[in-house]
Amino acid sequence: MEEEKKVRDIVVPGEEIVAEGKPGRGVFSEGGKMYSMYLGIVDVRSGYVNVIPLSGCYIPKKGDKVIGKVIDLAPMNWVVDINAPYYAPLHVNDVPWRVGFGDTGRFLEIGDVILAKVSNVNEMGQVWITLKEQGLRKLEGGHLIHISPSKVPRVIGKGGSMIQLLKDSTNCRIYVGQNGTIWISGEPDGIVKVIKAIRMIEREAHTYGLTDRVKEFLERGDE
Amino acid sequence: MGMKSDIRLIDDNGLRIDGRLPNQLRPIKMEVGVVKRADGSAYIEWGGNKIIAAVYGPREAYPKHVQESDRAIVRARYNMAAFSVDERKRPGPDRRSVELSKVISEALTSAIFVEKFPRTAIDVYIEVLQADAGTRVAGITVASLALADAGIPMRDLIVGCAAGKVDDVVVLDLNKEEDNFGQADVPMAILPRTGEIALLQMDGDLTYDELTNAMEMAIDAAKKIYDMEIETLKAKYGGDVNEQ
Numbered sequence: 001m002e003e004e005k006k007v008r009d010i011v012v013p014g015e016e017i018v019a020e021g022k023p024g025r026g027v028f029s030e031g032g033k034m035y036s037m038y039l040g041i042v043d044v045r046s047g048y049v050n051v052i053p054l055s056g057c058y059i060p061k062k063g064d065k066v067i068g069k070v071i072d073l074a075p076m077n078w079v080v081d082i083n084a085p086y087y088a089p090l091h092v093n094d095v096p097w098r099v100g101f102g103d104t105g106r107f108l109e110i111g112d113v114i115l116a117k118v119s120n121v122n123e124m125g126q127v128w129i130t131l132k133e134q135g136l137r138k139l140e141g142g143h144l145i146h147i148s149p150s151k152v153p154r155v156i157g158k159g160g161s162m163i164q165l166l167k168d169s170t171n172c173r174i175y176v177g178q179n180g181t182i183w184i185s186g187e188p189d190g191i192v193k194v195i196k197a198i199r200m201i202e203r204e205a206h207t208y209g210l211t212d213r214v215k216e217f218l219e220r221g222d223e
Numbered sequence: 224m225g226m227k228s229d230i231r232l233i234d235d236n237g238l239r240i241d242g243r244l245p246n247q248l249r250p251i252k253m254e255v256g257v258v259k260r261a262d263g264s265a266y267i268e269w270g271g272n273k274i275i276a277a278v279y280g281p282r283e284a285y286p287k288h289v290q291e292s293d294r295a296i297v298r299a300r301y302n303m304a305a306f307s308v309d310e311r312k313r314p315g316p317d318r319r320s321v322e323l324s325k326v327i328s329e330a331l332t333s334a335i336f337v338e339k340f341p342r343t344a345i346d347v348y349i350e351v352l353q354a355d356a357g358t359r360v361a362g363i364t365v366a367s368l369a370l371a372d373a374g375i376p377m378r379d380l381i382v383g384c385a386a387g388k389v390d391d392v393v394v395l396d397l398n399k400e401e402d403n404f405g406q407a408d409v410p411m412a413i414l415p416r417t418g419e420i421a422l423l424q425m426d427g428d429l430t431y432d433e434l435t436n437a438m439e440m441a442i443d444a445a446k447k448i449y450d451m452e453i454e455t456l457k458a459k460y461g462g463d464v465n466e467q
Contacts, residue, residue, distance in 0.1 A: 010456075010457050010460055012371060012380060012457065013334075013371050013377035013378070014377065014378055014379030014380055014416045026376070028378070035378075035379075035416070037336060037376035037377065038371075039372065039374065039456055040374075054374065054460055055372060056262075056373065056374020056375065057262070057282075057374070085281040086343070087283060124292065124341050124342065125341050148374075206460070
């Protein structure tokens with residue numbers, strides 16, 4: 001990978017991108033030239049030119065771990081809001097419990113929060129999620145906040161460094177869904193601190209040396 | 224349009240009643256991200272116009288029968304506040320605002336990659352707080368900023384601009400008096416990168432040459448407004464992206 005530049009190029013929709021590579025995500029080509037689809041930053045890696053949007057809704061991808069809220073019950077499935085353009089049905093076959101027909105409400109109720117995995121997405125945008133995997137479950141208690149999905153990688157940090165820092169310095173349990181929903185559980189003081197830190201990450205997502213500044217912020221809060 | 228008056232809209236020096244040249248725009252000020260709850264938003268002051276736009280979506284379209292299985296639908300709602308004009312406007316949709324909502328929806332659809340979000344709706348709310356002629360083109364301009372702010376994929380930003388004829392002179396960007404007492408008004412919206420026309424309407428009478436002239440004027444001006452749009456969008460993030 002090429003060395004990271006200090007100044008990142010912001011592009012607006014329809015702006016021509018002059019870069020070496022094939023059009024990747026967030027880029028469309030017309031007449032042999034590449035243009036941005038989004039208001040975002042240009043990111044060239046492994047031969048592809050991508051534009052990472054600065055805002056926008058979550059686009060589900062197979063295999064993503066997401067945090068969703070149950071918003072409706074049906075006899076054979078739950079309807080889960082995962083912050084995507086579409087609601088995701090969770091079928092009774094995709095949960096680790098034996099659920100009788102029409103008995104869905106005994107296991108998950110409206111308003112419950114779950115950590116689920118996107119098991120399939122089709123070209124029509126329909127999404128299926130599952131709870132049948134290790135670590136996927138209903139999240140009891142805790143606090144939910146939302147951030148832009150494009151900023152999730154910054155909250156997690158390189159190899160999970162940022163999230164580990166947050167967990168270690170506040171003793172909170174934190175789950176970050178790829179859809180930009182974050183679940184935090186712990187002491188109220190810790191939760192407040194984590195939220196402040198995440199808002200800071202969100203605000204300064206595109207700057208360098210963020211982990212160090214967040215560390216400083218968390219330590220400062222300790223005094 | 225259509226109202227008779229003795230007012231001279233263009234003086235002996237060729238200046239208009241607000242002192243502008245025939246091909247001069249009114250001052251424009253734009254801002255993005257003005258409301259917190261919407262997915263994207265923008266505000267524009269264009270001469271005496273004050274318009275706010277907010278975007279929600281893409282989200283599943285309801286009622287279900289309005290869904291399109293292969294693309295998103297764009298639902299723009301143009302609405303004038305009761306206090307936006309001299310005499311109180313009766314609130315709610317009327318014949319005019321229903322038409323404008325429709326043409327604005329169609330103009331915005333042409334810029335958005337609607338095929339990326341089948342079965343969804345993208346809602347655009349355009350609220351005119353203060354009106355001073357040319358609200359539909361200002362509304363389209365501000366809506367496109369709000370769409371970009373909401374992270375919706377688009378072919379290009381879309382820019383609106385009006386031209387018209389007053390006192391037998393083709394002029395750019397009519398104000399209230401020129402609109403009321405002038406001879407013609409031609410609102411346009413274009414996609415500046417390709418020069419495609421997304422909206423073209425005409426109220427009043429123009430000869431072919433006058434119309435061509437008016438369109439050229441509006442397109443030239445639209446390109447200037449386009450640069451302002453880009454600058455506004457980049458300014459919102461530019462500071463924090465390039466700091467440090």
